[in-house]
Amino acid sequence: MFHGYRPALGDAPTLVFANSLGTDLRVWERIVARLPDSWGVLRHDKRGHGLSAARATLSIETLADDVETLLDQYRVGAFAGVGLSVGGLVMQRLALRRPAQMTHLVLSDTAAKIGTPEIWNPRIETVLRDGIAAIGAAILERWFAPAYRETEDFALWQAMLERTPAAGYAQVCAAIRDADYTADLARIAQPTLVLAGAEDSSTPPALVRAMAAGIAGARFVEIGAAGHLPCVEQPERFTAELLGHLRG
Numbered sequence: 300m301f302h303g304y305r306p307a308l309g310d311a312p313t314l315v316f317a318n319s320l321g322t323d324l325r326v327w328e329r330i331v332a333r334l335p336d337s338w339g340v341l342r343h344d345k346r347g348h349g350l351s352a353a354r355a356t357l358s359i360e361t362l363a364d365d366v367e368t369l370l371d372q373y374r375v376g377a378f379a380g381v382g383l384s385v386g387g388l389v390m391q392r393l394a395l396r397r398p399a400q401m402t403h404l405v406l407s408d409t410a411a412k413i414g415t416p417e418i419w420n421p422r423i424e425t426v427l428r429d430g431i432a433a434i435g436a437a438i439l440e441r442w443f444a445p446a447y448r449e450t451e452d453f454a455l456w457q458a459m460l461e462r463t464p465a466a467g468y469a470q471v472c473a474a475i476r477d478a479d480y481t482a483d484l485a486r487i488a489q490p491t492l493v494l495a496g497a498e499d500s501s502t503p504p505a506l507v508r509a510m511a512a513g514i515a516g517a518r519f520v521e522i523g524a525a526g527h528l529p530c531v532e533q534p535e536r537f538t539a540e541l542l543g544h545l546r547g
């Protein structure tokens with residue numbers, strides 16, 4: 300599995316990131332660039348995305364297994380989990396699987412249950428039949444606020460999305476469709492920051508806020524002028540919230 304690891308220096312924190320559907324580890328580039336150099340960072344391309352090959356069976360649980368394998372491979376100690384959308388589902392699992400090791404949780408533009416079979420099944424069918432580019436424009440409208448779609452930057456993320464292998468994308472759609480962690484939210488005990496792009500129409504702020512309400516003590520913050528990927532559109536604000544959460 301393709302990944303990147305930078306160990307923390309001394310007792311600086313380590314951040315473990317998990318990406319969204321149709322993105323790879325570069326979605327965190329603008330956040331990592333703003334972190335103190337001493338902080339540890341573990342990022343990866345989930346299965347079927349970026350440079351990571353798909354696997355025969357895939358679920359949110361197996362995606363969480365992959366992160367645990369990396370944590371153990373590098374003997375990572377305490378870490379903060381940062382998950383975006385489907386990556387947020389993965390981090391909700393890790394919060395419960397590694398309660399002592401995960402010190403803080405940051406969930407961006409995600410929920411305990413994302414979408415319904417009525418949304419996911421036609422999307423899977425279309426992508427497998429026609430490729431991602433066939434629905435690329437609709438996805439990108441949900442990802443980015445209108446002003447950002449006029450910038451040169453926009454083409455970079457379009458390329459990332461449309462280069463995602465259709466089979467890998469479809470597998471992750473099915474994994475999201477089959478996950479519902481609503482009943483587990485109350486068991487999350489880490490201090491939790493929940494971020495939502497104000498213009499996100501993939502996981503709208505009301506849905507993200509409802510998840511936050513289920514996690515004891517979670518702080519909900521809406522980020523203006525951002526859609527589904529505030530880490531791309533508003534990296535300064537995203538990083539400021541992240542640093543504030545970790546530094547208490």
Ligand SMILES: O=C(O)CCC(=O)CC(=O)O
Binds near residue numbers: 383
């Ligand atoms: O981004 C994700 O991980 C899943 C939510 C989604 O459907 C994003 C999109 O609208 O393509």
